[in-house]
Amino acid sequence: MxxxxxxxxxxxxxxxxxxxxxxxxxxxxxxxxxxxxxxxxxxxxxxxxxxxxxxxxxxxxxxxxxxxxxxxxxxxxxxxxxxxxxxxxxxxxxxxxxxxxxxxxxxxxxxxxxxxxxxxxxxxxxxxxxxxxxxxxxxxxxxxxxxxxxxxxxxxxxxxxxIKVESFKFQLDWRQVHRKKLDIEENEILIGHVGEFNKNKNQTFLIHLMSKLDENFKLILIGEGNLKDEYQQLVAQLKIEDRVIFYGKSREANQIYSAMDMFIFPSYNEGLGLVIIEAQSSDLTCFASLGVPEEANITDQVEKFSLDENLEMLVDRIQKISVNLPDKRKKNINNNKVEKSNxxxxxxxxxxxxxxxxxxxxxxx
Missing domain, CATH: 3.40.50.2000 (Glycogen Phosphorylase B;)
Structure with a gap:
């Protein structure tokens, strides 16, 4: 052909x-x-x-x-x-x-x-x-x-x-290297997001969410886009500059998933939402909006939420959920499920x- x-x-x-x-x-x-x-x-x-x-x-x-x-x-x-x-x-x-x-x-x-x-x-x-x-x-x-x-x-x-599932498998050494580089303490919970800075990806939701979460939560935004300056100004207005990391684009995103503790994907709409599958492959605790298709929930471990939901209710859900700690993530339970999937x-x-x-x-x- x-x-x-x-x-x-x-x-x-x-x-x-x-x-x-x-x-x-x-x-x-x-x-x-x-x-x-x-x-x-x-x-x-x-x-x-x-x-x-x-x-x-x-x-x-x-x-x-x-x-x-x-x-x-x-x-x-x-x-x-x-x-x-x-x-x-x-x-x-x-x-x-x-x-x-x-x-x-x-x-x-x-x-x-x-x-x-x-x-x-x-x-x-x-x-x-x-x-x-x-x-x-x-x-x-x-x-x-x-x-x-x-x-x-x-x-x-x-x-x-x-996705190349093997490349997203949780690695303890990746976690240690990147958390040290990012100045994240082991008792801190690092929320991650990967995507272009645009209206549909809805990073403003994450920034407002961060302003409501406890101080031990931090956020890393991997990506670039036209709205980056606007988002940085919002972070400054909310006085959470020390808790939000604008990482830029990265060829090492697969490694940085290991440094995260939770992945939140608040898009208005997605054709699939490949990054939420990558996050599951790293055995991360995951939250995704209803705008992300159900097919992306390969492991049945993705917590769904409505963007119309009261923000305080979501904050409560996030703060109560038990994140997958390194000892559990090393078992690669969800990575194996993605490996066997289509x-x-x-x-x-x-x-x-x-x-x-x-x-x-x-x-x-």
Whole structure:
């Protein structure tokens, strides 16, 4: 098979990016030719992996600002390379752009892949519904909620986004190293969050929550984003600067989970919420909003809460719950559950490859 993956969001440290990295690691490159279209330059280590896989990649920028120019450049790629499958990863019906270009070039399998349950471009999302449906041949979603959002009543296949479970396993030495670096005492409870600083991820909720929790609770926010300055100002206003750590982006997030004691994920909406699965893999005590799909609760150990819930009630729940202490986390009970689930990266990509074969058969190609 000759397959082109198209990312409609920047490649970096995101859930969609994780799925693309899993494809690079686990999709059989001996039997398949796999190429990519990115909006931005991937990291050097990713470029090396692409070269090892004999994968071509194309950087096509300005998708949002200059869509006609973007479509023209994408058309040039598809004219030159005759793909069996074009697989478009995105969050809204704006991926009709890529699907229309693929249909024009008579690509037999044109996959729309739903990764989220919301979009910043709702009007365009609505306007492009008809061409989106007309040009899509097959539909994949990271969760039932993501599929319902993007495909409405059309049938779709749920293919979970997996993680490299072993890399998130609790390690006592990681805990000691990173807690020392962060100046966290062993009797202090470190709450963690990983995500871009934006309205949907709802870090303001965590900051207000911190102002209500006892002094022995601290918060680490791993990520960057346009709202970082606003959040730092809020922390200063609430006078909790000594209890909130703005860590920035990190390639060591898998290690920092071991330093945490609790993970709280208060998003308004999530297509899946990969980081809550990572947190479970580190055997963390976890809380997630109702906006996080139930599929993400792989271990049945995630406490759910409503964002409309009285904050004092949630504070009481958090302060009463027993966190998983290192001695318990070393048993890797939840890590083993994730390892055996469909959210194991290797199993996830094997399932995707099976779908490709079925889709090609259905297209009579």
């Amino acid at each position: 000759k397959i082109l993956h198209i990312m409609t969001t920047p490649i970096g440290l995101t859930g969609i990016s994780t799925y693309i990295y899993n494809i690079m690691d686990y999709l059989d490159t001996q039997k398949n030719k796999i190429d990519y279209v990115f909006m931005n330059q991937p990291l050097n280590e990713i470029q090396i992996l692409l070269k090892q896989n004999n994968s071509n990649y194309h950087i096509i920028q300005n998708r949002n600002r200059k869509p006609f120019s973007y479509a023209f450049k994408l058309n040039e790629v598809l004219k030159k390379e005759r793909y069996d499958i074009v697989h478009v990863h995105g969050n809204s019906h704006t991926i009709a752009i890529e699907l229309m270009v693929a249909k024009k070039n008579r690509i037999p399998v044109r996959i729309a892949h739903a990764h989220s349950t919301s979009t910043k471009y709702f009007l365009l999302h609505k306007l492009l519904t008809l061409p989106f449906n007309y040009c899509t041949t097959h539909r994949i979603a990271s969760s039932q909620a993501a599929g319902n959002w993007l495909f409405s009543k059309a049938p779709f296949n749920v293919v979970p986004i997996g 959210y194991n990266a290797k199993k996830s990509i094997e399932a995707l490859e099976k779908k490709y074969k079925i889709f090609l058969e259905e297209s009579n190609y």
